[in-house]
Amino acid sequence: MTPISYARLHYPPSIVQHAVWLYLRFNLSLRDVEDLLAERGLDVGYETVRRWVARFGPAYARRLRAMRPRPCDTWHLDEVFVSIGGRLMYLWRAVDAEGEVLDILVQQRRDKRVEPPRDCRRPQLLRGRGYHEQDDKQVFA
Numbered sequence: 415m416t417p418i419s420y421a422r423l424h425y426p427p428s429i430v431q432h433a434v435w436l437y438l439r440f441n442l443s444l445r446d447v448e449d450l451l452a453e454r455g456l457d458v459g460y461e462t463v464r465r466w467v468a469r470f471g472p473a474y475a476r477r478l479r480a481m482r483p484r485p486c487d488t489w490h491l492d493e494v495f496v497s498i499g500g501r502l503m504y505l506w507r508a509v510d511a512e513g514e515v516l517d518i519l520v521q522q523r524r525d526k527r528v529e530p531p532r533d534c535r536r537p538q539l540l541r542g543r544g545y546h547e548q549d550d551k552q553v554f555a
Contacts, residue, residue, distance in 0.1 A: 415476070415477065415480060418470065418473050418474075425456070425458065429451075429456060429458070430466050430470060431470075431474075432451075433447055433451060433458065433463050433466055433467075434463075434466050434467050434470050434471055434474060436450060437463060437467050438467065438471060438474075443460075444460035444461075444463050444464050445460045447460070447463045448460040448463060451463075485510040485514065485516055486510040486511040486512055486514075487511075488510070488511045489508055489509065489510050489511070489516065490508075490509055491506055491507065491508055491509075492505075492506070492507040492509055493505070493506055494507070496520075498520070501522070503520055503521065503522060504520070504521045504522075504523070504524050505518065505519075505520050506518070506519040506520075506521070507519075
């Protein structure tokens with residue numbers, strides 16, 4: 415993974431990281447982050463915080479995803495019938511062996527042709543959600 419470059423920034427990397435963390439972690443507005451930094455004696459504009467989030471936010475997210483522990487090698491699917499707004503819906507949950515919910519899918523109708531098997535090792539609903547084929551080969555090999 416390539417290191418994040420903080421070249422040509424007026425503020426130290428710790429200030430940039432803290433501002434981006436405040437904005438993304440606590441769902442604050444840009445002006446709220448500006449006010450919080452001003453309370454710490456930093457004169458940073460909200461537009462600067464917006465640029466930092468646009469520039470460094472995706473890189474931080476990639477690093478956090480890479481550090482996330484891999485799920486267990488055995489998964490199972492739970493199918494639950496729920497009533498949402500008075501209509502019967504089908505709730506599918508992919509759960510690993512430790513009970514960690516990996517993914518959730520809600521459908522209006524149950525399509526038996528594409529229904530995943532009960533004891534599959536890689537649920538269909540996890541495709542395209544951050545779990546790649548190459549990762550599975552490493553985990554399930």
